[in-house]
Amino acid sequence: MQSQQMIQALAQITSDFRRGDLDAAYQGYRDLFSNPAFAQGSAEARRHALRQFVHTQGAPTELTRTMRVAHDAAVGPLQALIAESDDPGDRELLKTLKQRLG
Secondary structure, three states: OOHHHHHHHHHHHHHHHHHOOHHHHHHHHHHHHHOHHHHHOOHHHHHHHHHHHHOOOOOOOOOOHHHHHHHHHHHHHHHHHHHHHOOHHHHHHHHHHHHHHO
16 A cells, blocks of 8 residues: 555544544445555554554443444454564554554
8 A cells, every 4th residue: 555545544544533423434444454465565554554443542441342343343453563573563553452442
């Protein structure tokens, strides 16, 4: 995925959050992480998107179905990133993600 495409996707997701449309925002994350082209992006761009997702401010503490699907979609790309770089920060993101999923 081109860096510009990822930036546009994240900008749309942020806009959806600001409008209060959480379903659209989490569907945007699901679509982003499920896109095979996401894995082709730079490690830093993927890490940024995943970090933004995991550390979303103002998200409900109880996951809706849409939120759960987005979280599930993020696990694979995060595991792939860990396999590539074994960054401790990535492992911490995965731990946080799995805690939310229960």
